[in-house]
Amino acid sequence: xxxxxxxxxxxxxxxxxxxxxxxxxxxxxxxxxxxxxxxxxxxxxxxxxxxxxxxx
Numbered sequence: 543x544x545x546x547x548x549x550x551x552x553x554x555x556x557x558x559x560x561x562x563x564x565x566x567x568x569x570x571x572x573x574x575x576x577x578x579x580x581x582x583x584x585x586x587x588x589x590x591x592x593x594x595x596x597x598x
Contacts (some may be wrong), residue, residue, distance in 0.1 A: 549568070552567050552568075554568060564580060566582045566583075566584045569583060569584050575587050
């Protein structure tokens with residue numbers, strides 16, 4: 543079951559279009575990759591290959 547992670551300062555910023563863009567800080571705190579191709583994904587998910595980068 544996925545747990546709720548409360549938002550804190552630095553977890554996201556608003557894009558010029560008004561959308562929330564989650565930062566690497568938030569993704570690491572959440573603890574898993576959602577495989578949606580997030581802009582700041584620290585897990586290295588590639589939407590073109592549908593695989594995580596294992597070079598880390």
